[in-house]
Amino acid sequence: MTRSSTDSTDATGPPDTPSAASAELSGPAEAPATAGSPAPAAAFDALYAHCATALFHQTFLLTGNRGLARESVARAFALAWERWPEVAMDRDPVGWVRAAAYEYAVSPWHRLRRAHRRPDPPPDGPASRALLDALLALPPAHRRTLVLHDGLGLDLPDTAAETEATTPATANRLLNARAAIAERMPEPAEHDAPAGRSAPLGELLGTLALTPAPGTLPAPGRVRTDSEHRAGRWTRTTFWFAAALVGLTLFTLVTAPTRHETPQSPARRISGVPPRAGPWKPGPQDVLLEKKLRGELVQGTARLVPGTG
Known part of the structure; x- marks a missing residue:
């Protein structure tokens, strides 16, 4: 899973001071401090308390659906618990979980689910409704890029890394x-430069x-328990599937014939076929003619003279 190599909360943007809404959207400014080397469950709970709420608000911008946003956060943290050694050793655990939540939130398979086909009722205020409609009309990759860059304040290279795209494509x-x-x-x-953060839009x-x-x-x-279950x-499921496959293979090896024998067709009478031809047998007239010719053998040219009787 590719995501930003720097902490999302420490990303440096333009010199403008972020607003209160943008700062709360990005989450706390610093990662949770833990003394010593805490147990995996305690470290996971600290990470969850640190950024779960901020991730919910971010994924709502991607989906427009509160239920799907909560599900995306839960699935991302469940995946993080399954791969906790990898996440714990990562330079940016928040970015790791954020990338997982975003990928789940913009998955096209949610369109097949009846509960997530339509967004929630639009929020109050014409500006918020228009912005949400405009966001949901964007392609998922463009929506994700806009939220990361203008919403969270990531710079262009970090946004490109987290969206698995080149910097020119991200721009x-x-x-x-x-x-x-x-x-x-x-x-x-409105903005001054393509790479600069649009402060009004971020607000x-x-x-x-x-x-x-x-x-x-x-x-x-609960997230850890669900992930383990x-x-x-x-x-x-994998074990029983492998066992069934091995059993089916053994059954096939035992019952399959060792060589192929062509089956014999059942005998039946065939009509309309001419009788088999054999050697020629002379008839009575042929026998008489042969005897006559043998008894009338002559010498010389007299044999060429036709008879008169």
Whole structure:
């Protein structure tokens, strides 16, 4: 999983001071401090308390659906617990979980789920409604780029790394996303440079993200338990599938014939076929003619003279 190599909360943007809404959207400014080397469960719970709520607000901007946003956060942390040694040793655990949550939130498979086909009712306020409609009309890659760059304040290289794209492609996505937003909301999408953060748009993104309340996010202990149960189910399913495959293979080896024998067709009478031809047998007239010719043998040319009787 590719994501930003630097902490999302320490990303340096333009010299403008971020607004309160943007700062809350990005989450706490520093990673949770832990004394010594805490137990994995305690470290996971600290990471969950540190950024779960901020991730909910961010994924709401990507989906427009509160239920899907909560599910994306829970799935991302469940995946992080399954791969906790990798996440714990990562330079940016928050970025790791954020990338997993974003990838789950923008997955096209959610369109097949009836509960997530439509976004939630639009928020109050014409500006928020217009911005949410414009965001959901963007392609997922453009939407994700805009949220990371203008919403969270990541610089262009970090945004490109987290979205698994080149820096020029990320800049083009950002420009196209801002242009699409500007068609509906000209003022917030104004910016000075393609690589610079649009402060008005970031302010509106932060305000829109904070519109829905996160509700009751699952407790970190529940997330860890669900992750372990899911991993156990997958392990058991894989084991039984492998056992069934081995059993079917052994049954095939035991019951399969060792050589192929062509089956004999059943005998039946065939009509309309001419009788088999054999050697020629002379008839009575042929026998008499042969005897006559043998008894009338002559010498010389007299044999060539035709008879008169």
